Amino acid sequence: xxxxxxxxxxxxxxxxxxxxxxxxxxxxxxxxxxxxxxxxxxxxxxxxxxxxxxxxxxxxxxxxxxxxxxxxxxxxxxxxxxxxxxxxxxxxxxxxxxxxxxxxxxxxxxxxxxxxxxxxxxxxxxxxxxxxxxxxxxxxxx
Numbered sequence: 001x002x003x004x005x006x007x008x009x010x011x012x013x014x015x016x017x018x019x020x021x022x023x024x025x026x027x028x029x030x031x032x033x034x035x036x037x038x039x040x041x042x043x044x045x046x047x048x049x050x051x052x053x054x055x056x057x058x059x060x061x062x063x064x065x066x067x068x069x070x071x072x073x074x075x076x077x078x079x080x081x082x083x084x085x086x087x088x089x090x091x092x093x094x095x096x097x098x099x100x101x102x103x104x105x106x107x108x109x110x111x112x113x114x115x116x117x118x119x120x121x122x123x124x125x126x127x128x129x130x131x132x133x134x135x136x137x138x139x140x141x142x
Contacts, residue, residue, distance in 0.1 A: 015091035016099070020056045022083045025076060029065040034101045034111060034119045043109050044074035056085035058103065060096045067096050068103035094126040098138055105140035116141055 033039075047054065057069025066073060067089055076084045089096055101119040104111045111119070120139045123130065136142060 015089055015095065016058065017061075017088040017090065020085050020087055023059070023086050025073060025082060025084055027064055028059060028073060028084075028086075029063060030070055030073060032065055032097065032100070033070055034097070034104060034115055035070075036112070036115050036118055039070050039074055040109055041074075044071045045078065047071055047075035048078035050075075056087045058089055058099065059086045060093065061088040061090050063093065063096075065093075065096065067100045071109060097126065098123060102138050105138075111140070 054072050054075065055069075057072050058067040059065065059069075060067055069084075069086075073084060089099060091099070097119075101111070101116070101123070105116065116139045120135050120141055123135050123138060127135070
């Protein structure tokens with residue numbers, strides 16, 4: 001990873017609150033996912049059947065929009081839960097999208113090549129100062 005990509009990633013990640021809070025699922029906004037096809041119902045159902053403690057979802061504090069964890073939220077709803085553990089992100093909307101892409105490239109159900117390519121186009125527009133390498137590192141593209 002290039003220096004500018006690691007600096008961008010650490011800057012975005014540094015805006016993530018390390019505290020975990022329990023919040024009402026009804027207070028969350030589930031829009032803006034980097035997944036072009038939306039949620040994978042089968043994946044959410046599989047998560048809902050797990051007895052494992054799932055990691056907290058990441059939520060943009062000022063908008064309550066889910067950055068990472070749409071499938072975990074759906075799993076919690078399928079389990080009949082009214083609350084879910086969250087970590088809050090305090091950055092801008094455009095940095096929240098970058099964090100959403102980075103998070104989905106790193107774990108969970110992988111983003112498709114089409115998802116990552118579309119995300120790269122959006123990041124190029126929202127972060128014109130970023131190098132091609134920084135955008136590629138954030139989206140998992142070569």
